[in-house]
Amino acid sequence: MSLIEVRDLVVNFHRRRAAKPNAVDGVSFAVRPDETLAVVGESGSGKTTVARCVVGLQAQQGGAVLFDGAPVGPVAKRSPATRRAIQMVFQDPAASLNPRMTVRSIIGETWRTHxxxxxxxxxxxxxxxELLADVGLDAGVATRRPTALSGGQCQRVSIARALALRPRLLVCDEAVSALDVSVQSQILRLLAGLRADRGLAILFITHDLGVVRQIADRVAVMHQGRLVETATADDLFERPGHPYTRKLLDAALDLEGA
Ligand SMILES: Nc1ncnc2c1ncn2[C@@H]1O[C@H](COP(=O)(O)OP(=O)(O)O)[C@@H](O)[C@H]1O
Ligand SMILES: [Mg+2]
Incomplete structure (x- = not known):
């Protein structure tokens, strides 16, 4: 069975909905308990909105998010167990960590909440x-504040904070996009290892096909609020089915060649 399922999801940010296109327009996909599904698409295609619906930070106008087969609503209405089970890692590591708190108190705070x-x-x-060691950080980091850490170290702290709650699904929204390419690869390898060791599922949101290739088992391609193609990562790169996917791949190849 799937761990998380998004079914016919519709989000529209406009007051007079009929006049404007839906930001998310009938999106459906499922993530199995041990896989990494990447959602890829250009900026504005609706990826973050889907991610926010999954963690319950964004209300939808249609469709449902199911966890373990049961619909889950906005985060405030979720059971503590469901809230714990679905954790998010954001794009901007510095902005998602309180600069006034030490790493130790940032992680400890999650246990006071849960x-x-x-x-x-x-x-x-x-x-x-032990959590810091699991994400490749020295114990000495515990007494430091995010402002004293690099972007990569901050992102490792964000991951440790999520892991502190022993989640079953990690939702990563452009979680490596702000980092240098070499640091990106380190973080992606870390996530792949954690997934294997802990039996995590990962929903990985990115605009970057290079990142997709490094992390994803399966890929869902979004374009203007819709899913245009879902395929295994191998199939997608070898035999892109949808013209938009081919366009994305060609654009990525041009960048590599430049
Ligand atoms: N809070 C919001 N209010 C109004 N429009 C929004 C809001 N968040 C996103 N949008 C719009 O919804 C669409 C999808 O945005 P988003 O989900 O952030 O895309 P992506 O993450 O793929 O770049 C865009 O057109 C964006 O401008
Ligand atoms: Mg986004």
Missing amino acids: PSAAPAGRSWDAAID
Whole structure:
């Protein structure tokens, strides 16, 4: 069974909806419990809106998001267990971490919000050190603030914070787009390893086909609010089915050749 399913999702940001196109227009896909699904498309195609619906930060006008087969609504109405299970990593690492807090308190805060996820029978500090090690950071990072860290380190902290709640789905919205290419690859390898070790599913939103190639098992291609093609990553790169997918691939090849 799928872990998360998006069914006929419709989002329209306009007051007079009939007059304007839907930002998300009847999108359906599913993510299995152990796979990485990439949603790719150019800027404005509706990817972030879909991601925000999945985590419950954006209301939809039609369709549903199902978790473990049951519809889930806005985040405020979700059970604590569902909220824990679906965690998000954002594009801008610095902006998504409170600059006034230490890394230790950033991670500890998640356990105050979700006591059921807090480490039992051992100190929080030891559990935080272990989480930091899991994302490739020294224990010394715990006492530092995000402003003292690089973009890549901040993104590792964001991932550690998400993992602290032992999620089943990680939603990554352009999570490496702000980073240098070499740092991107490190973070993508980290995510792939975490997925395998922890049996995570990942919904990876990106405009970058190079990133898709590195991380995705399957790919859903969005264009102007609609899904135009869903395929395994191998098939998509070898035999793109939809003209828009071919256009994206050609554009990416031009960039590589430039
Ligand atoms: N909060 C909002 N209010 C009004 N329009 C929005 C809002 N968020 C997104 N949009 C519009 O919805 C469309 C899809 O945006 P988005 O989901 O951010 O695309 P992507 O992440 O693929 O770049 C765009 O036309 C964007 O301008
Ligand atoms: Mg976006």
